[in-house]
Amino acid sequence: MTSEDLLQPGHVVKERWKVVRKIGGGGFGEIYEGQDLITREQVALKVESARQPKQVLKMEVAVLKKLQGKEHVCRFIGCGRNDRFNYVVMQLQGKNLAELRRAQPRGAFSLSTTLRLGLQILKAIESIHSVGFLHRDIKPVSTLNFLIYSCKIVYYS
Numbered sequence: 001m002t003s004e005d006l007l008q009p010g011h012v013v014k015e016r017w018k019v020v021r022k023i024g025g026g027g028f029g030e031i032y033e034g035q036d037l038i039t040r041e042q043v044a045l046k047v048e049s050a051r052q053p054k055q056v057l058k059m060e061v062a063v064l065k066k067l068q069g070k071e072h073v074c075r076f077i078g079c080g081r082n083d084r085f086n087y088v089v090m091q092l093q094g095k096n097l098a099e100l101r102r103a104q105p106r107g108a109f110s111l112s113t114t115l116r117l118g119l120q121i122l123k124a125i126e127s128i129h130s131v132g133f134l135h136r137d138i139k140p141v142s143t144l145n146f147l148i149y150s151c152k153i154v155y156y157s
Contacts (some may be wrong), residue, residue: 006030006085007048012037014080017045017089028056033092038078043077047087057086064090066131072124 007030011019017034022050024031029048036043048057057079067073075091093103101109109117128135 006049007032013045013087013089016078017043017046017133020143028116036089036090042092044074044090044092045087046090047085050081050083050085055086057088061088062130063087063131063133067127070127070130072120073127 005025007013007019007022009019009021013019013034016039018039020033020035021134023044029046029052032045032047034043034045035041038039042097046060048055051096061076061079062072064076068076074093074131077089077091079086079088095103101107125135
């Protein structure tokens with residue numbers, strides 16, 4: 001967490017989502033763990049600077065909304081913008097596949113686990129394609145584990 005981050009722990013977005021900690025970031029924006037002050041649910045907040053030349057969250061929100069109800073896709077909770085940043089709020093997932101793989105004995109999944117995960121990832125990609133979109137950035141860090149045997153694809157471009 002740096003002073004250059006768009007949000008700091010304790011910041012409340014739209015009087016509803018309180019930032020707990022930063023959990024990721026890169027050229028696409030920043031991702032924070034947050035808490036919904038109404039439901040008490042832990043959430044993920046993805047933000048991008050309103051001054052960023054290439055705005056991508058609007059498209060991500062459109063895709064996420066079209067995918068609601070599909071298996072292996074994060075639940076959309078809300079979105080918005082202000083003069084400093086654009087944001088989307090979605091279901092908080094567990095560790096990503098890269099983190100889970102590193103935690104395994106010898107740093108690798110078993111063959112049966114690899115096959116199960118591969119099938120779930122293919123089903124998630126199929127869901128994305130079924131609504132007319134391509135993900136274009138499938139990798140272990142954008143594939144998040146949900147519970148033990150269910151993978152979900154997060155639409156982070």
